[in-house]
Amino acid sequence: MSKGNTDRPGFEKILFAGDVLSVAMCSRNALNAMIDAGEFPKPFKYGLRRRGWLESEILQWQAERIAKREG
Numbered sequence: 001m002s003k004g005n006t007d008r009p010g011f012e013k014i015l016f017a018g019d020v021l022s023v024a025m026c027s028r029n030a031l032n033a034m035i036d037a038g039e040f041p042k043p044f045k046y047g048l049r050r051r052g053w054l055e056s057e058i059l060q061w062q063a064e065r066i067a068k069r070e071g
Contacts, residue, residue, distance in 0.1 A: 013055035014046065020053055023062060 017028070024031055024040065034040035041061055043051035 014052040015055050015058055016046070016050065016052055020058060023058055 015023075017031075020043075021028065021031060024034070026034070031040065035042055041053055041057040043053050046052040
């Protein structure tokens with residue numbers, strides 16, 4: 001997870017597909033299926049052909065998955 005700027009207040013780190021796929025540990029198709037099913041945070045358009053996710057939303061998703069396992 002190397003993209004983004006955490007040195008400036010008010011800015012949050014943005015993760016791109018490669019980073020998100022390594023956190024979710026799934027294929028791009030599986031990630032898209034989870035997004036469509038509402039089981040994963042939706043990305044936002046970052047450019048014409050690029051999408052990004054807020055790191056906080058991905059970390060929250062990960063924490064919820066862990067809590068569900070331990071629940």
